[in-house]
Amino acid sequence: MKIIAVVSMKGGVGKTSVTANLAAVLAENAAPDSIAVLNLDPQNSLHLHFGLGIALEAGVAFQTEKDGDWSELAFASDYNVINLPYGEVNEKQRKRFEACLSNHPDWIGKRLHQLGLPEDGIVLIDTPPGPSVYLRQALDCADIVIMVALADASSYATIPAMESWLGNMETHATLENCVLLLNQLEPGNKLNTDIATALANSYGERMIPYGIPRDDEVSMAFAFQQPLNHYSPDNPALEQFQQVVDWLPLDERYTA
Known part of the structure; x- marks a missing residue:
């Protein structure tokens, strides 16, 4: 089983949307019950990309040291993607969950491997x-880390700080298996293009060469609680999502 952590330095870069749409593209040619997404973001919105409003309240954040079985929290979707939502919790419950994660650095990894996904399964973690x-929990079990950023001045200035954190956390994941993905690219914007070129020169092979273009239909798909490949199957941005999936160092093809 491959575990992919999707991370970002700051909010507003479309990280959750990228997670959902990469999972949906992976699921198109995957065997049933082999692609899953785990939401570790307290905003708890990832499952809405898959039409699972019913999963809003239940979630992994309700689990602590004494009850670690996630099987009842794995929500099937109409898009061949299993969802593990964060859950709708209050402040006390959130702090309890975070204390559990602090006390047990391998908590998330153990729960994922107990889910019973096939050996060729893939889990994407939204953080x-x-x-x-x-x-820290995501990095401790991830095989691949995708750092999502915009090609703007703010991201250009803050990416080195994110790299520093990733390099100093002493987890299973290292900078060697961390790759940069640019989202919401605007080919007609010179500053955007210049920054993307500068980042490509800096990160070389660690930057995914297929950035995701800005497209209003990505937001519209979320509004209709569908992944992009179902809301707008002919959208050109899907080619970039597929290219990202093909580029990732996944050892095997996941076919039904």
């Missing part, structure tokens, strides 16, 4: 922006 106990 809140910046350093957190959720990020």
Whole structure:
């Protein structure tokens, strides 16, 4: 089983949307019950990309040291993607969950491997922006880390700080398996293009060469609680999502 952590330095870069649409593209040619998404962001919105409003209240954040079985929290969707939502919790419950994660650095990894996904399964983990106990847990079990950023001045200035955190956290994931993905690219914007070129020169092979273009239909798909490939199957941005999936170092093809 491959575990992919999707991370970002700051909010507003479309990280959750990228997670959902990469999972949906992976699921198109995947065997049933082999693609899953785990939401470790307290905003708890990832499952809405898959039409699972029913999963709003239940979630992994209700689980602590004494009750670690996630099987009842794995919500099937109409898009061949299993969802593990964060859950709608109050402040006390959130702090309890975070204390559990702090006390048990391997908590998330163990729960994922107990889900019973097939050996060729893939789990994508959505994390809140910046350093957190959720990020540490995700990095400790991830095989691949996708750092999502915009090609703007703010991201250009803050990506080195994110790299520093990733390099100093002493987790299973290292900078060697961390790759940069640019989202919401605007080919007609010179500053956007110049920054994308500068980042490509800096990160070389660690930058995914297929950035995701800005497209209003990505937001519209979320409004209709569908992944992009179902809301607008002919959208050109889907080619970039597919290219990202094909580029990722996944050892095997996942076909039904």
